[in-house]
Amino acid sequence: MENSSFPKCQKCKIGDLVPLSDFGGQGADVHYKAWVCTNPECSFNIKIRNGDIYVNEPISTRTLPVIPRPRV
Ligand SMILES: [Zn+2]
Numbered sequence: 150m151e152n153s154s155f156p157k158c159q160k161c162k163i164g165d166l167v168p169l170s171d172f173g174g175q176g177a178d179v180h181y182k183a184w185v186c187t188n189p190e191c192s193f194n195i196k197i198r199n200g201d202i203y204v205n206e207p208i209s210t211r212t213l214p215v216i217p218r219p220r221v
Contacts, residue, residue: 160205164188166195 155165164186171182183196195204 158186158188158191158193160193161186161188161191164191164193166193 155167158164158166166184167187168181169183169185171179173179182198183194186193193205195202196206197203
């Protein structure tokens, strides 16, 4: 029995596509919202948002939250 039951990435044929879950706007879990290739050289991804499917959107590495400084 194979341990990896994830589908192979069809772009690089090296990585696996793993499902990512997210939280919805109402706090409900959104399971398998996005699938991302585990190969960092590839980073192929497919995701669904509001019923629309987005394929291979660029992954932003600059999504760190900007915390506003409180005024003293
Ligand atoms: Zn890939």
